[in-house]
Amino acid sequence: xxxxxxxxxxxxxxxxxxxxxxxxxxxxxxxxxxxxxxxxxxxxxxxxxxxxxxxxxxxxxxxxxxxxxxxxxxxxxxxxxxxxxxxxxxxxxxxxxxxxxxxxxxxxxxxxx
Amino acid sequence: xxxxxxxxxxxxxxxxxxxxxxxxxxxxxxxxxxxxxxxxxxxxxxxxxxxxxxxxxxxxxxxxxxxxxxxxxxxxxxxxxxxxxxxxxxxxxxxxxxxxxxxxxxxxxxxxxxxxxxxxxxxxxxxxxxxxxxxxxxxxxxxxxxxxxxxxxxxxxxxxxxxxxxxxxxxxxxxxxxxxxxxxxxxxxxxxxxxxxxxxxxxxxxxxxxxxxxxxxxxxxxxxxxxxxxxxxxxxxxxxxxxxxxxxxxxxxxxxxxxxxxxxxxxxxxxxxxxxxxxxxxxxxxxxxxxxxxxxxxxxxxxxxxxxxxxxxxxxxxxxxxxxxxxxxx
Numbered sequence: 001x002x003x004x005x006x007x008x009x010x011x012x013x014x015x016x017x018x019x020x021x022x023x024x025x026x027x028x029x030x031x032x033x034x035x036x037x038x039x040x041x042x043x044x045x046x047x048x049x050x051x052x053x054x055x056x057x058x059x060x061x062x063x064x065x066x067x068x069x070x071x072x073x074x075x076x077x078x079x080x081x082x083x084x085x086x087x088x089x090x091x092x093x094x095x096x097x098x099x100x101x102x103x104x105x106x107x108x109x110x111x112x113x
Numbered sequence: 114x115x116x117x118x119x120x121x122x123x124x125x126x127x128x129x130x131x132x133x134x135x136x137x138x139x140x141x142x143x144x145x146x147x148x149x150x151x152x153x154x155x156x157x158x159x160x161x162x163x164x165x166x167x168x169x170x171x172x173x174x175x176x177x178x179x180x181x182x183x184x185x186x187x188x189x190x191x192x193x194x195x196x197x198x199x200x201x202x203x204x205x206x207x208x209x210x211x212x213x214x215x216x217x218x219x220x221x222x223x224x225x226x227x228x229x230x231x232x233x234x235x236x237x238x239x240x241x242x243x244x245x246x247x248x249x250x251x252x253x254x255x256x257x258x259x260x261x262x263x264x265x266x267x268x269x270x271x272x273x274x275x276x277x278x279x280x281x282x283x284x285x286x287x288x289x290x291x292x293x294x295x296x297x298x299x300x301x302x303x304x305x306x307x308x309x310x311x312x313x314x315x316x317x318x319x320x321x322x323x324x325x326x327x328x329x330x331x332x333x334x335x336x337x338x339x340x341x342x343x344x345x346x347x348x349x350x351x352x353x354x355x356x357x358x359x360x361x362x363x364x365x366x367x368x369x370x371x372x373x374x375x376x377x378x379x380x381x382x383x384x385x386x387x388x389x390x391x392x393x394x395x396x397x398x399x400x401x402x403x404x405x406x407x408x409x410x411x412x413x414x415x416x417x418x419x420x421x422x423x424x425x426x427x428x429x430x431x432x433x434x435x436x437x438x439x440x441x442x443x
Contacts, residue, residue, distance in 0.1 A: 044320055073309070076316035076324060078266035 013063045046075035053082055054089040132362045134369035137433045144374045148383070148427045153420035155202040155385035156195055156227075158183075159401060160213040162390070165238045168261075168274045170308050172348040172402045172432075175208045182208075183390040187414075188215045190392055192222045194414045202229040204259075204385075206398065209238035217250055224254040231257040233306075237278055240285035252292055257302040259341075260286065265328045269310040286335045295337040304339045312360035314367065314438065315342035344368070346435045348402045365431070371438035380436045382427050388414050396427045403430055 020027025038048050049071040056064030072082050141148060161182035164175035183191075195203060203223050210216050210232060224230050232251065239247065251258065262282055264270045270279035286303075289295060295303035305325065309315050322340040329335040345351050347364060355361040382396040386407060392414045395401040405428040406412065407421065 040320075046316065046320065046324070070313055073311065073313045074316060076321050078264060078269050080266060080268065 008062050010066065013066065016063075044075075046072075046077055049075045050077055050081065050085045054085040057086050058089045058093060132365045132431075134365045134431060134434065137429050137431050140369070140372055140434075141377070141429070144377075146374060146377050148377060148380070148429055148433075150421055150423055150425045150427060151383045152423055153384055153386050154200060155204060155381075156198065156200040157204040157206060157385055157387040157398060158191055158219070158223075159206050159208070159387060159389050159398060160210045160216065160219070161208045163212050164207060164209040164235070165212065165241070166209070166235055166275050166278065167350070168235075169354050170263075170273055170310075170345045170351040172346045172351055172399055173208070174349040174402075179208065181390045182213055183215060185215055185218075187390070187392045188219055188222075190413075190415045191388055192219070192226070194388070194417055195223060195226045198417070198419045200227050200420065202231065202385075203227040204231045204233070206233040209235055211238040211241075211244060211247060217247065220250055220254055220256060224256070229257060230254065231259050233259045233261075235261050235274070235278075236282045236285040240281065240288060248288075248292065252294075252301060255300055255302075257304065258289065258294060259304045259306055260289075261308070262286070262305040262325075263307050263310055265325060273308070273310040283333055283335070286329075286337070287333065290335055295335070297338075303337045304341060305337050306341050306343060308343050308345050312355060312358065312364045314344050314371070318342045344435050344438060346399045346402075346432050348399060348432050365434070368434035368438045369431075372434060373437055373439055376437045376439070380433075382436075386421055394421075399432050399435070400428055400430070403432065405430060 017027070017031070020031075038045065038052070043051075049068055052064065053068040053072050056068050069082070135143075159173075162173050162175040162179035163177070163182050164171075164179070165177060167176040203226065205216075205219065205223070207213070211234065213219075220230065220232070238244075250256075260282070261274070262270075263273050267279040270282065271277065286295075289303055292301065293299040294301040307315065307321065307325070315321070318340065321342055325340050326337070329337065347355055347361065347368075352361065355364055382400070385397065387395040387398050387401050389395060389401050394407040394412050394414060394417065395405065396407050400406075407428065408426045409428045
């Protein structure tokens with residue numbers, strides 16, 4: 001059976017650095033910054049990986065979800081913690097919709113008898 | 114449908130494959146390295162494959178149905194070998210060594226022969242309600258307990274080691290703490306071993322230990338001396354799980370791509386010798402699982418006049434990538 005074509009291919013993730021082929025200076029700056037961001041600082045590498053996993057779901061990036069699921073496990077997080085992190089991002093994504101309901105209510109109240 | 118037997122046969126065949134990674138021996142020679150012995154200061158005694166658990170990461174396929182268990186005569190030969198070799202550390206493992214009927218005698222007779230005597234425990238066999246005498250013996254001889262405790266999470270632990278094992282382990286650790294084990298200055302050392310609960314590598318040790326210490330203390334009031342994070346070795350039941358779950362190739366590539374030439378000098382097989390339940394010698398417990406005899410030669414403990422000679426050859430295979438990936442080794 002012919003392999004189904006998709007826009008997303010797991011084999012593309014290890015090729016990420018190829019993005020620097022035409023514009024190496026900017027890629028170099030980005031990857032240096034990226035590496036520094038995820039190094040141990042005031043936050044542990046484990047905590048940073050959990051944040052990255054949550055954001056990966058917010059931006060719905062399958063590459064990031066793949067990479068940071070593995071990173072979270074390898075930094076010592078468990079599935080319950082990772083699931084809670086996704087609930088946090090879900091709450092923050094849902095909250096802005098709901099809080100704009102106040103704007104809706106304000107307008108509706110002004111227009112209504 | 115695959116039966117246990119046919120699955121085992123398939124895996125046995127697959128275990129000879131290099132699954133897309135360079136042979137370990139070629140990787141060593143490619144870096145201009147040889148794996149030879151330094152001074153051997155540790156004797157590891159594997160008393161058998163009998164175990165009350167069937168952990169999914171076990172490299173030995175240990176379990177309740179296994180019959181291999183060190184008999185009294187072999188215990189005598191191993192003790193005699195330890196006496197004429199003067200090891201600094203003796204490390205008793207299994208299976209579940211608590212289930213060997215000779216374990217008490219082995220501890221008593223080995224204790225004066227080395228400054229450090231260790232017992233690897235899965236905690237559930239030790240605390241099965243029938244071993245008060247063994248608890249007393251361990252304390253009396255100040256045996257270092259190295260306990261399996263893979264995760265702070267109940268689901269992860271039970272998925273690796275069996276239903277209910279997390280709660281049993283917590284109960285056993287509390288009992289050991291109550292005896293004095295794990296408390297600074299007590300002289301009773303309690304170390305924990307954490308293996309990843311899947312096809313991924315372990316976390317960095319210092320941070321993981323800090324977290325284990327904090328969570329175990331806060332949630333259950335448990336203290337311990339040290340945590341060791343070990344990567345799982347792709348042999349036995351763990352290898353079968355890797356194949357069945359479609360993770361073997363990726364895991365092997367992860368291990369081989371993490372090859373750290375600097376780690377070769379510090380791998381445990383350079384300084385230890387492992388004796389199996391039937392008295393034959395291996396360079397490590399993983400080679401024992403694979404059936405690779407010490408230095409590639411089948412030698413019985415009764416034939417040895419002392420520790421293996423420095424600079425002697427160490428047998429290797431592709432599972433050796435586990436101990437050279439990053440800084441993990443067991």
